[in-house]
Amino acid sequence: MYYYIKTFGCQMNFSDSERIDSFMQNNGFQKPIFNAEQNLTPEILSQLNVFIINTCGIRQMAEDRVFGLVRNLKKDHPQIKIVITGCLANRRDVHKRMKGVDLFTEIKDFPEKVESIMKKVLSKKELAAHRPTLYSSNNKKLLSYFNIRPKYENKFTALVPIMTGCNNFCSYCVVPYARGSEVSRPANEIINEIKNLIKTGRKHIILLGQNVNSYNSPSPSGRGVRGEGIQKINFSKLLRKINALPGKFWISFVSSHPKDVTDEMITTVAQCKKVCENFHLPVQAGNDKVLQKMNRQYTASDYLKIIRKIKNSFKKHKPDCLFAITSDIIVGFPGETKKQFEDSASIMKKVKYDLVFFGQFSPRPGTAAWKMKDDVSKKEKERRMKYLNEILKKTALANNKKYIGKTIEVLIDFTKSENYFGKTRTGKNVRINSKRKNLVGKIIKVKITKANIWNLEGILP
Numbered sequence: 001m002y003y004y005i006k007t008f009g010c011q012m013n014f015s016d017s018e019r020i021d022s023f024m025q026n027n028g029f030q031k032p033i034f035n036a037e038q039n040l041t042p043e044i045l046s047q048l049n050v051f052i053i054n055t056c057g058i059r060q061m062a063e064d065r066v067f068g069l070v071r072n073l074k075k076d077h078p079q080i081k082i083v084i085t086g087c088l089a090n091r092r093d094v095h096k097r098m099k100g101v102d103l104f105t106e107i108k109d110f111p112e113k114v115e116s117i118m119k120k121v122l123s124k125k126e127l128a129a130h131r132p133t134l135y136s137s138n139n140k141k142l143l144s145y146f147n148i149r150p151k152y153e154n155k156f157t158a159l160v161p162i163m164t165g166c167n168n169f170c171s172y173c174v175v176p177y178a179r180g181s182e183v184s185r186p187a188n189e190i191i192n193e194i195k196n197l198i199k200t201g202r203k204h205i206i207l208l209g210q211n212v213n214s215y216n217s218p219s220p221s222g223r224g225v226r227g228e229g230i231q232k233i234n235f236s237k238l239l240r241k242i243n244a245l246p247g248k249f250w251i252s253f254v255s256s257h258p259k260d261v262t263d264e265m266i267t268t269v270a271q272c273k274k275v276c277e278n279f280h281l282p283v284q285a286g287n288d289k290v291l292q293k294m295n296r297q298y299t300a301s302d303y304l305k306i307i308r309k310i311k312n313s314f315k316k317h318k319p320d321c322l323f324a325i326t327s328d329i330i331v332g333f334p335g336e337t338k339k340q341f342e343d344s345a346s347i348m349k350k351v352k353y354d355l356v357f358f359g360q361f362s363p364r365p366g367t368a369a370w371k372m373k374d375d376v377s378k379k380e381k382e383r384r385m386k387y388l389n390e391i392l393k394k395t396a397l398a399n400n401k402k403y404i405g406k407t408i409e410v411l412i413d414f415t416k417s418e419n420y421f422g423k424t425r426t427g428k429n430v431r432i433n434s435k436r437k438n439l440v441g442k443i444i445k446v447k448i449t450k451a452n453i454w455n456l457e458g459i460l461p
């Protein structure tokens with residue numbers, strides 16, 4: 001029995017797909033073997049029994065690609081059972097319009113729901129053989145998707161979800177509808193997963209959550225204990241626990257909401273030696289009226305105050321380290337005037353970001369902004385994005401120049417034609433020219449010799 005997973009979207013989706021992968025393989029399914037750079041050929045597709053699409057609904061373009069894929073699969077390979085999970089799985093309008101899908105399932109219900117697909121493609125005997133994996137030891141309660149041990153794609157960097165869902169309802173965002181309310185994983189479960197990752201050689205642990213810093217462990221033991229006297233584990237405490245684990249590894253986290261950034265968190269991030277000096281804090285817009293319409297629950301000055309605290313904390317607790325601040329900004333939100341847009345440019349100049357992920361507003365069905373008039377033209381959205389990108393290029397280059405002459409740690413990802421490529425603790429891409437062997441997967445010291453806008457160059461000291 002063969003399956004394939006196509007993943008669209010963010011790191012959270014890729015992390016979920018690692019769990020789906022493991023679940024399918026533990027239940028007797030195999031992935032067809034083919035070169036990763038080669039596309040799925042008709043021959044490979046004709047072998048498949050199940051095609052899982054882990055979807056993204058953040059922009060119309062991502063959604064259109066899923067519709068196209070389903071249409072083509074149904075037309076050319078009708079034997080394949082199609083499973084839709086991720087952000088589009090819960091959307092009623094998608095259920096109506098997307099023809100030929102065998103199962104729509106939220107990621108957290110995947111183990112339970114996908115059993116119905118298995119029943120269609122596995123014999124009774126094969127199904128019976130899979131019960132121990134589908135069910136927990138007492139054979140009554142289905143395994144939660146968090147409990148599935150993932151098939152990690154990367155040997156050196158691991159994505160670890162610590163919570164899922166979101167309670168914030170930013171007016172443009174589908175996540176609260178697609179993933180439901182926030183659910184945090186028990187801290188002991190996360191710690192055990194990370195201990196195992198460190199044991200198997202992972203050097204960079206990336207903690208994931210839609211709103212990672214609103215993490216709150218259900219109970220210290222993870223057994224659902226409630227009551228007086230039990231201290232819950234918040235995000236800062238979780239970071240300190242992970243930081244205290246033995247071994248040489250880095251810790252990063254995405255994505256944080258400004259309203260949940262506490263003084264405790266700012267101090268913890270700067271004090272913990274293993275936590276990387278890279279703070280991703282989406283601002284989305286620089287104008288208070290736009291922020292209010294986005295339902296972001298902070299003003300531009302609140303945001304700048306947090307950034308000041310983060311910078312001061314890094315300078316105080318890690319005076320010898322460079323740090324990076326990164327963000328997300330949406331251009332062309334409904335009603336955003338040229339003057340209001342200038343406030344996004346202004347906040348970028350004040351913060352001096354290392355990296356910003358820009359997005360053009362794209363109305364998503366079911367969200368509050370869906371009902372607003374999408375009145376900024378495509379051309380104007382593009383102009384605004386280019387304008388902000390020019391500001392980013394200047395601040396990124398100025399920040400990168402601070403690295404020249406410094407010797408810093410780099411985690412090597414891969415090698416190609418006598419060059420090694422890796423990342424700093426601050427998330428900067430680095431190219432190192434060296435004939436030295438076997439550096440992939442290692443954290444090594446690199447002397448930075450050149451700074452470009454989007455990367456650094458260095459040598460082995």
Ligand code: SF4
Nearest residue numbers: 166168169170173175
């Ligand atoms: S915080 Fe806002 S943008 Fe982020 S996932 Fe939640 S609703 Fe979406």
